[in-house]
Amino acid sequence: MAGLYVHVPFCAQACSYCDFHFTTRLDGRNRMVDAIVAEIKASMPAWSGHTFRTLYFGGGTPSILGAEAIGRIAETAFQSADWALEEWTVEANPEDLDAAGLKSLKDIGVTRLSVGIQSFDPVVLEWMRRIHSAETAESSIHRAAELGFEHISLDLMYGLPVGPENRWHSDLQRALALPADHLSCYILTAEPRTLYGHQLDKGQLTAPPDEQVVQEYQELCTATEAAGFEHYEVSNFARAGGRSRHNSAYWDGTPYLGVGPGAHSFNTPKRWWNARSNAAFLRASEQGNFGDQQSFELLSNADRFNEALITGLRRTEGVNPSALLEETGQDLLTQEGLEALIADGDCEWHQGRLRIPEPRWPMGDAITLKLMC
Ligand code: SF4
Numbered sequence: 001m002a003g004l005y006v007h008v009p010f011c012a013q014a015c016s017y018c019d020f021h022f023t024t025r026l027d028g029r030n031r032m033v034d035a036i037v038a039e040i041k042a043s044m045p046a047w048s049g050h051t052f053r054t055l056y057f058g059g060g061t062p063s064i065l066g067a068e069a070i071g072r073i074a075e076t077a078f079q080s081a082d083w084a085l086e087e088w089t090v091e092a093n094p095e096d097l098d099a100a101g102l103k104s105l106k107d108i109g110v111t112r113l114s115v116g117i118q119s120f121d122p123v124v125l126e127w128m129r130r131i132h133s134a135e136t137a138e139s140s141i142h143r144a145a146e147l148g149f150e151h152i153s154l155d156l157m158y159g160l161p162v163g164p165e166n167r168w169h170s171d172l173q174r175a176l177a178l179p180a181d182h183l184s185c186y187i188l189t190a191e192p193r194t195l196y197g198h199q200l201d202k203g204q205l206t207a208p209p210d211e212q213v214v215q216e217y218q219e220l221c222t223a224t225e226a227a228g229f230e231h232y233e234v235s236n237f238a239r240a241g242g243r244s245r246h247n248s249a250y251w252d253g254t255p256y257l258g259v260g261p262g263a264h265s266f267n268t269p270k271r272w273w274n275a276r277s278n279a280a281f282l283r284a285s286e287q288g289n290f291g292d293q294q295s296f297e298l299l300s301n302a303d304r305f306n307e308a309l310i311t312g313l314r315r316t317e318g319v320n321p322s323a324l325l326e327e328t329g330q331d332l333l334t335q336e337g338l339e340a341l342i343a344d345g346d347c348e349w350h351q352g353r354l355r356i357p358e359p360r361w362p363m364g365d366a367i368t369l370k371l372m373c
């Protein structure tokens with residue numbers, strides 16, 4: 001079993017908080033598609049014996065490529081490897097999802113859209129430097145559902161330093177009224193080299209207080225539960241059958257190949273990644289050697305144990321200590337601090353697996369750190 005991730009490093013505009021790898025210079029799109037196609041062809045022979053089940057176009061803004069280029073990349077992947085396709089996701093921004101664009105994505109076989117909405121509030125959208133309006137976002141989701149997309153995910157953000165007081169309540173209500181079966185809700189973090197990071201450094205903005213973030217998280221949990229969503233991972237909520245299979249496979253330790261500049265790949269015990277540079281990636285493609293711009297690391301048993309905790313404890317299923325012991329030789333049950341975490345309510349046993357209770361997920365990183373080796 002395996003997944004394929006395709007990184008599309010283009011965006012129409014740089015959002016104020018984003019440190020993903022992308023460029024707003026769109027003139028290199030055709031060359032980039034050629035290079036990604038070349039990397040798939042060069043990489044797939046090493047993946048013979050794997051059956052790919054999920055395909056995910058992320059970015060950047062994959063929808064900016066249009067369905068023809070996305071279809072060309074996918075077709076190359078389908079012809080170069082063994083597939084039993086269960087899910088094909090394309091990340092999209094609302095402004096790219098007009099009727100013709102949506103129909104083309106449906107026609108090539110895309111099964112799931114992940115739409116970057118972030119907020120419906122005009123003040124917030126302007127501060128974020130998003131291109132779409134609330135109305136564009138809402139109409140694009142209705143249109144996608146009418147055109148037959150069964151799986152639609154919305155990205156939203158909370159813990160913001162701007163916007164009216166009831167902004168999160170209002171955003172949640174508007175999102176939950178849309179025909180989407182999945183929500184990804186992230187706490188905004190200030191990354192260096194972003195406009196938001198710069199505004200904090202210069203004192204032009206103040207980060208929201210912890211109480212605001214906790215209160216918004218609690219409202220998120222309550223509102224999504226009332227609307228019939230399952231909170232299956234710290235940032236992810238799904239209606240029945242709506243969990244992201246591709247992302248769930250990451251958290252399960254399923255091998256995945258990532259192609260495109262900055263994309264990461266994993267096949268235990270090795271992790272490797274392309275340089276975050278479009279120029280280096282295009283040069284590698286011209287030279288027919290993608291390896292020179294890649295870096296890699298070999299994960300020790302302790303690394304794999306720690307990663308399993310980081311990904312597993314963020315999920316409602318938690319981690320299975322016996323499976324972890326078998327895979328990594330590390331015994332979670334003898335980790336110092338486990339008893340205290342359980343006594344304090346930071347961890348709990350559920351059906352033989354250890355997990356962090358939902359109300360404590362926002363503190364999950366600090367809790368997980370206490371169990372890592
Ligand atoms: S948030 Fe999305 S659309 Fe905005 S700059 Fe980052 S990748 Fe591009």
